[in-house]
Amino acid sequence: MDNTRMLLQVRTDCLITYNSTAYRLSLTDLQIHKMQLAIQEAKKTQYSGEFSVGAKKRIGRAIDLLVQISKPVYGVNEVTGKRQKHTLSFITLTVPGQRIISAKEGYELLLKHFIQWLRRTKKINSYVWKAEFQKRGQLHYHITTPSWIHYQEIKDKWNNLLRASHLLDEYFESHQHYNANSTDVHEVRNIDNLAAYLKKEFCKSIQNQKTVGKLWDCSINLKDNKYFTIEYSYNLLTKIYEDLKAGKMEKIELEQCNIYKPTDKKNIQNILDLKQITEYNEYLQHIRNYERVNNKKTKP
Numbered sequence: 114m115d116n117t118r119m120l121l122q123v124r125t126d127c128l129i130t131y132n133s134t135a136y137r138l139s140l141t142d143l144q145i146h147k148m149q150l151a152i153q154e155a156k157k158t159q160y161s162g163e164f165s166v167g168a169k170k171r172i173g174r175a176i177d178l179l180v181q182i183s184k185p186v187y188g189v190n191e192v193t194g195k196r197q198k199h200t201l202s203f204i205t206l207t208v209p210g211q212r213i214i215s216a217k218e219g220y221e222l223l224l225k226h227f228i229q230w231l232r233r234t235k236k237i238n239s240y241v242w243k244a245e246f247q248k249r250g251q252l253h254y255h256i257t258t259p260s261w262i263h264y265q266e267i268k269d270k271w272n273n274l275l276r277a278s279h280l281l282d283e284y285f286e287s288h289q290h291y292n293a294n295s296t297d298v299h300e301v302r303n304i305d306n307l308a309a310y311l312k313k314e315f316c317k318s319i320q321n322q323k324t325v326g327k328l329w330d331c332s333i334n335l336k337d338n339k340y341f342t343i344e345y346s347y348n349l350l351t352k353i354y355e356d357l358k359a360g361k362m363e364k365i366e367l368e369q370c371n372i373y374k375p376t377d378k379k380n381i382q383n384i385l386d387l388k389q390i391t392e393y394n395e396y397l398q399h400i401r402n403y404e405r406v407n408n409k410k411t412k413p
Contacts, residue, residue: 119345123393125180125308128353128381130345131370168329169316175241175331176257176315178338180308182239182397183259197300201307203314204256205297206271207247210283216244216326219252222278223271230270235262239401243315243329252324257301257311264298271296334403341396343389352384 118133185200206227208214214222224242231237240258247253275281276291284293301307315329330336343349353373356362365372375381382393 120342121345121349123181123341123343123382123385125177126381127372127374128384129370129372172241172243172315172329172331173312174340175335176311177308177340178335178400179239179241179257179259179331180311181341182400186261188261199261199300201257201259201301201311202261203299203301204254204258204262204267206254206256207295207297208252208275208280209293209295210280212280212283213250214252214280216252216324216328218326219244219254220326222280223274224254226274227271231256231258231260231262235260237262237332238403239332239334241311241315241329241331241335244327246324255315257315262298264296267298268292268296333405334400337405338400338403341393343385343392348386349384356384 120131120133122129122131180201183200185198187196188199189196206223208219208223224244228240228242231240237258237260239260240256242254242256244252244254272281272291272293272295275293275295281291281293285291301311353362356375357364357373361375361377363374363376365374382390385393
């Protein structure tokens, strides 16, 4: 019996079609062996400071899903006092002083507690974070989330964690206060391809160095869920080829899948019919409200 199915996967900026069984079957023995070696190597270097190809793929998926579930909201900017559109916040957390800390130290002393504060106090359940290093070798973090948090609250919490870890002692000796300019919060907006922009920002391997500890992670809802995938129907095929013929879509043929990208910046989900859009929206809501079952302790 032939169990082959054609599937269509929805990304933020494209559609991907592939054969449900052809992918594995099309791999050569050498390719399968390389995949197995890559998995073994990724396990060895998971907390070594190296940013592997597999890690880039996983962080790319987390960011893509984060952008898909992020619904624009409107609020008042605390600095300008003007009403503005909000989609995602991009938070940068730095460590002042000359004492250089590893990714492991930064996570245990600072970031773990900051993420717990975001989750428990601010009820934030969707985020991606990544550790990077400045030119002088000091650690800093980037966090992106759909939630809107007052910049002063972020600064106060981060400085309190720095102070408790004695990482503001040098700053206090020079300035006689602990209110260091250690954080930056800005909106990610007015960008045509938001997911591609964030992936580029989060996957800059050149900013990483050999260190001990986690380099990135994401919320459970982004970690446990996959891309929205449906069967590739005749109606979908017809719509896609109509767009291809009209020049509204371009096709990229790869060995194991086809990629369809819009050329007119339209919402890629517009290719779906009403039933599929309903299923897609229900899936996004499932990710927003997702909680891991039978998980007694969830790490940040």
